[in-house]
Amino acid sequence: MAILETDNRPQAGANFTALIGEESQWTDRRIFLDEEIYQLELDQIFRRCWLFVAHESQIPEPGDFVSSYMGEDSVLIVRQADQSIVVLINTCPHRGNRVCHAESGKVRSFICNYHGWSFGRDGKFLGAHQQDAYDASRDFCQDRGQLNMPSAARVDSYKGLVFAIFDPDAPSLQDYLGDFCWYLDALLDNDEGGTEFFPGCYKYLVETNWKTPVENTSGDALHAGWTHASGPEALFGRAVAPDKGEHSYHVNQNGHCWQFNLDYPLGNAAALGEKRVLNYLRERNDQVVERLGEVRAKIMNAISCILIFPNLGILPGSMNFRVYHPRGPNKIEVHSWGLVNQNAPPDVKEAYRKGGMITFGPAGIFELDDGENWEFVNRASRGQQARRAPLYLGVGLGSEIEDANIPGHVSQGQMNEANQRSFFRHWADMMAAEDWTQVPGK
Ligand code: FES
Ligand code: FE
Numbered sequence: 001m002a003i004l005e006t007d008n009r010p011q012a013g014a015n016f017t018a019l020i021g022e023e024s025q026w027t028d029r030r031i032f033l034d035e036e037i038y039q040l041e042l043d044q045i046f047r048r049c050w051l052f053v054a055h056e057s058q059i060p061e062p063g064d065f066v067s068s069y070m071g072e073d074s075v076l077i078v079r080q081a082d083q084s085i086v087v088l089i090n091t092c093p094h095r096g097n098r099v100c101h102a103e104s105g106k107v108r109s110f111i112c113n114y115h116g117w118s119f120g121r122d123g124k125f126l127g128a129h130q131q132d133a134y135d136a137s138r139d140f141c142q143d144r145g146q147l148n149m150p151s152a153a154r155v156d157s158y159k160g161l162v163f164a165i166f167d168p169d170a171p172s173l174q175d176y177l178g179d180f181c182w183y184l185d186a187l188l189d190n191d192e193g194g195t196e197f198f199p200g201c202y203k204y205l206v207e208t209n210w211k212t213p214v215e216n217t218s219g220d221a222l223h224a225g226w227t228h229a230s231g232p233e234a235l236f237g238r239a240v241a242p243d244k245g246e247h248s249y250h251v252n253q254n255g256h257c258w259q260f261n262l263d264y265p266l267g268n269a270a271a272l273g274e275k276r277v278l279n280y281l282r283e284r285n286d287q288v289v290e291r292l293g294e295v296r297a298k299i300m301n302a303i304s305c306i307l308i309f310p311n312l313g314i315l316p317g318s319m320n321f322r323v324y325h326p327r328g329p330n331k332i333e334v335h336s337w338g339l340v341n342q343n344a345p346p347d348v349k350e351a352y353r354k355g356g357m358i359t360f361g362p363a364g365i366f367e368l369d370d371g372e373n374w375e376f377v378n379r380a381s382r383g384q385q386a387r388r389a390p391l392y393l394g395v396g397l398g399s400e401i402e403d404a405n406i407p408g409h410v411s412q413g414q415m416n417e418a419n420q421r422s423f424f425r426h427w428a429d430m431m432a433a434e435d436w437t438q439v440p441g442k
Pocket of ligand 2: 223224227228366
């Protein structure tokens, strides 16, 4: 394969397909390294897509807040008195200081450290230390709205998951998630009590580009039996289940991806190594089948992984949620939580919490395997010649099928790179589109 040649300038309207190949089976490494492309991603993707910011259970009461990021923007997700949620950009409109340094808590108002401006829970300017000095100036408060903390354009929730967006012209959250609402229900709506996050959040830095873990989470079954071979050996004395292929699928739509294997419906849950979890799932199986049907009852815990475009990764079964926040082209900040049914018995919740720590916590047996590979993917690609050699992504080309029981675009076979290709196709479309009307629905 010759080095991909392109005279693209990294700007909206450019042909980004040239950087991923016509069938997105070859990717140019510069999309993982180039500062100009990265800056354009912040504008074309992180400004214009719905981004996961919190679970509603983290902020149940008025004044409760958690901090997060949207792209590189620090944000505060704050529950209001009327139970609505506001997402504020965590910066002061006076000199730009960070307003809130806490990661979570309960507030009546926010006060900036620098000159003492204060803001309501909704970000509205309330007053300032030495207010008289401001009042005496000719134009202070002429347009009081300009003194408020800036905020996301829209905030919406899907069954407990809170998303926010900066682009006021984007589709609704429901349209943005499309058929993936049907899939997400397997995790979020398999019990009438809904779900909650465990308290607390793991946060850690990895020196890699944000798209490296994202394409892994979109469906990289190829690495599981090799990268993670030692983990199951140590935990269970045997390797992970081999691919049967017949009931393994890659499903994608609009950049969202789910890879699952229906032959191992308890696969990911079993990897937690907790009998209490498996007993809980077996006891509830009939009830879940009745509520969601056979397919979704199987995929909720199967050997599988999910990507909600652009940077929310989910591991069904182990119920791990993680966001890969970009920190420049060569660094990410991972935020990771555990999800559990609110009505699950306390001992089952504790088993999920412990199993989640052992497997996908920052020092977890599987998480460490991945992190090391992701860092060396980035380091080994930075060389002046290495960065010009394209990366292969063609496994499973031509494996698309129709299946009336499985919404979205379906490819058969667990060992497949169909989801990665679909992710990069959507990435290229988003990068090139001047606005949402130019983003092809697919
Ligand atoms: Fe916040 Fe001055 S920077 S009050
Ligand atoms: Fe992995």
